[in-house]
Amino acid sequence: MTFHLYKDGIGQWRWRLKAANNKIVADSAEGYWNKADAEHGINLVKGAFSAPVYA
Template identity: 60%
Template sequence: MRFVVYKSGASALSQVWRWRLVAANGKTIADSAEGYYSKADCLHGIELVKGTNVLTPVVEV
């Protein structure tokens, strides 16, 4: 698996940073669902996801 960081948006002014988690078979299995105005914020979002583990609760709503 790997995280892919990229810019998206129609114009240079509307571009935001996003990430996606891609499996070995090339399929996207998770994405940022929101855009980040700075690359640093995008990378921080990735670190938050990487910080989850088996102790992270799963909640049904």
């Protein structure tokens, strides 16, 4: 999987997490004016892979 950091149509930073088949499996759901804020969101997701799953 890979993270893709990009600017949207109004200049805000967003990210997408893509699987090996190039399908989007997660996204930032909101834009950020500061690139560092979008990168922080990526780091939060990276750290969540060990989070428990509740059903």
